[in-house]
Amino acid sequence: QWGYGEEDGPSSWYKDYPIAEGARQSPINIAPEEAVYDHGLPPISLHYDNCTSTNISNNGHSVVVEFDDVDNQNLLGGPLENAYRLKQFHFHWGGKGCHGSEHTVAGKTYTSELHLVHWNAAKYSSFAEAAVAPDGLAVLGVFLEIGDERGGLNKITDSLYMVKFKGTVTDFRDFNPNCLLPSSLKYWTYPGSLTTPPLYESVTWIVLTEPICVSEKQMGKFRTLLFNSEEEEQRTRMENNFRPPQPLKGRTVRASFK
Numbered sequence: 001q002w003g004y005g006e007e008d009g010p011s012s013w014y015k016d017y018p019i020a021e022g023a024r025q026s027p028i029n030i031a032p033e034e035a036v037y038d039h040g041l042p043p044i045s046l047h048y049d050n051c052t053s054t055n056i057s058n059n060g061h062s063v064v065v066e067f068d069d070v071d072n073q074n075l076l077g078g079p080l081e082n083a084y085r086l087k088q089f090h091f092h093w094g095g096k097g098c099h100g101s102e103h104t105v106a107g108k109t110y111t112s113e114l115h116l117v118h119w120n121a122a123k124y125s126s127f128a129e130a131a132v133a134p135d136g137l138a139v140l141g142v143f144l145e146i147g148d149e150r151g152g153l154n155k156i157t158d159s160l161y162m163v164k165f166k167g168t169v170t171d172f173r174d175f176n177p178n179c180l181l182p183s184s185l186k187y188w189t190y191p192g193s194l195t196t197p198p199l200y201e202s203v204t205w206i207v208l209t210e211p212i213c214v215s216e217k218q219m220g221k222f223r224t225l226l227f228n229s230e231e232e233e234q235r236t237r238m239e240n241n242f243r244p245p246q247p248l249k250g251r252t253v254r255a256s257f258k
C-alpha cells in the first residue's frame with residue numbers, strides 16, 4: 001500500500017501508479033506572475049447552505065468529512081461547465097513548525113491545505129464514473145496558515161480524538177464548510193489530478209488565493225491522528241501527508257483576477 005514514508009512515499013508511487021509521471025499531475029507550484037488573467041472566467045459560487053455531512057473518518061492518509069449524495073451542495077461557475085456536487089473534504093498538513101500544503105505559491109508553502117472534492121453529477125451518474133473522466137472532478141483548495149483560531153474548525157478538531165486510528169469513523173452531521181472559506185473567492189485554476197493514488201487526471205483545480213488562519217493549537221490536534229490502525233503495534237503520527245509540486249508540463253494556470 002502507498003503512504004508518505006521513506007519507502008512508500010510520493011517518489012515511489014510511480015511503481016504502482018505509472019500515471020504519477022503523467023502530463024497533468026498535481027499539486028503544482030503556482031507562479032502568480034505567469035498565471036494568465038482570463039476576463040472570461042466567471043466568479044465561482046458555492047452553495048453549501050443545506051449540505052448534509054454524514055461522517056468523519058481516518059482513512060490512513062488524512063481525516064475526511066463525507067457528504068450525502070444529494071443535489072443541494074454544489075460548486076459552480078469559474079471554469080466549470082456544470083454544477084459539481086460536494087462529495088468530501090479533507091486536509092494535508094506538516095509536522096510541528098513545518099508546512100504541509102500541497103500547492104505552493106511562488107515557492108511558498110502554507111501550514112496546511114483543505115481540499116473540497118466535488119464531482120460532475122450533471123454529466124456522470126456516480127462519483128466512481130466521474131473520478132476517471134477528464135472533466136469529472138473539481139477540487140477547491142484552501143490554504144491554512146498559523147494565526148488566530150478559526151472557530152469553524154473547532155467542530156472538526158474536537159472530533160479528531162474519535163478517529164485517531166486508521167479505519168475509524170464517527171457520525172458528523174450538519175457541518176457547513178462555508179465556515180472554512182476565506183472572504184475572497186479569487187482563484188487560480190488549472191487542469192490536474194488527484195494528489196494521492198490513484199492519481200487520476202480528472203481534476204479541475206480551483207485554488208483560492210486568500211488563506212484562512214488557524215491556531216497552532218488547532219493544528220496540533222490534527223497531529224494527534226495516527227497513520228496506523230489500532231491493531232498495528234507501530235504508532236506513526238499522521239503528519240507531512242502532502243505530495244510535493246509536480247512538473248507543469250506546459251499547462252497554463254489561469255487567474256480569475258488581474
Ligand SMILES: NS(=O)(=O)c1ccc(-n2ccn(-c3ccc(F)cc3F)c2=O)cc1
Pocket residue numbers: 115117127128129131139193194195196197198200
Ligand atoms: N488530495 S485530492 O486531490 O483532493 C484527492 C486525492 C484522492 C482522492 N481519491 C482517492 C480515492 N478516490 C476514489 C474513491 C472512490 C472512487 F470510486 C474513485 C476514487 F478515485 C478518490 O477520489 C480524492 C481527492
Ligand SMILES: [Zn+2]
Pocket residue numbers: 090091092115195
Ligand atoms: Zn487532498
